[in-house]
Amino acid sequence: MIYLIPANTKRGQLILGLFRPFDLILFGLGILLTIILMVILPLTSTVVTVIVMLPSLITGFLVVPVPHYHNILNVILELIEFFTNQRDYKWKGWCIRIGEGKRKRKKQIHRGLATSKSNPK
Numbered sequence: 001m002i003y004l005i006p007a008n009t010k011r012g013q014l015i016l017g018l019f020r021p022f023d024l025i026l027f028g029l030g031i032l033l034t035i036i037l038m039v040i041l042p043l044t045s046t047v048v049t050v051i052v053m054l055p056s057l058i059t060g061f062l063v064v065p066v067p068h069y070h071n072i073l074n075v076i077l078e079l080i081e082f083f084t085n086q087r088d089y090k091w092k093g094w095c096i097r098i099g100e101g102k103r104k105r106k107k108q109i110h111r112g113l114a115t116s117k118s119n120p121k
Contacts, residue, residue, distance in 0.1 A: 023063040023071060030059025 015024060034056040043049050062073040069075045 018065050019063065020070070023073070026073070027056075027059045027063050030055040030057075 015021065034053060037052040037055070041048055041052055043052060062076075063071050065071050066075060069078065
């Protein structure tokens with residue numbers, strides 16, 4: 001059975017046309033953790049400020065939309081799946097060695113032409 005799916009159906013399921021609910025929850029947790037760290041740690045130096053801001057920066061980077069994928073998180077998950085899955089693809093059916101089939105066919109054609117030219121009927 002073949003289903004025809006319009007190109008824009010995926011965007012209709014996303015929040016604001018860009019984000020899945022999981023993306024927004026992940027980004028919200030990053031911002032929440034940043035706010036908690038801002039309350040707990042004194043922001044007296046640049047190093048501490050960068051460390052405090054890291055959760056929101058990292059989660060914001062993970063949910064940024066990317067062409068041909070949904071977002072950076074999706075790209076990372078696809079790479080992990082590619083490198084950890086089985087790479088031996090099982091094949092059922094028949095195989096031909098590419099070089100042999102052409103050579104045999106050419107020899108048969110040449111023999112056929114030689115016999116037809118040498119022995120005209």
